[in-house]
Amino acid sequence: MPDFTGLTVTEANRLAADKNLNMEIAGNDSTNALVVAYKQSEAEGTEVELGTVITVTFKSTQAVLD
Numbered sequence: 470m471p472d473f474t475g476l477t478v479t480e481a482n483r484l485a486a487d488k489n490l491n492m493e494i495a496g497n498d499s500t501n502a503l504v505v506a507y508k509q510s511e512a513e514g515t516e517v518e519l520g521t522v523i524t525v526t527f528k529s530t531q532a533v534l535d
Contacts (some may be wrong), residue, residue: 470488470491470509470511470512470513470514470516470517470518470523471484471488471513472509472513473485473506473525474505474506474507474509474513475505475506475507476505476506477484477500477501477502477504478494478498478499478500478506478527479500480502480513481506481510481525481527482526485523485525488520489519489520489524490517490520490522490523491517491521491522491523492522492523492525493505493522493523493525493527493529494522494524494527495524495525495530496526496527496528497508497528498527499527499529503530503531504507504524504528504529504530505527505530506525506527506529507527507528508525508526509523509524509525509526510523510524510525511523519525525533527533
C-alpha cells in the first residue's frame with residue numbers, strides 16, 4: 470500500500486490506478502490543488518490484494534472545516 474498523504478485527488482487516483490487499487494474518496498472531493506489526502510483506510514506498507522478498495526480522506530489546506 471502506497472502513502473497517499475499530501476496528494477491531490479487527481480494524483481491519488483492516478484497512484485491507486487497504477488497500483489491496481491480502487492479508491493473511494495471521502496471528505497472534500499474537490500480537484501482543487503489545495504485539497505489533499507490526509508488519511509487512508511490501509512496503512513502505508515500494508516500488503517493488500519490487487520483490486521482492493523481503499524478509502525482516502527481529503528481535506529482543504531485552506532479551509533478550517535471540511
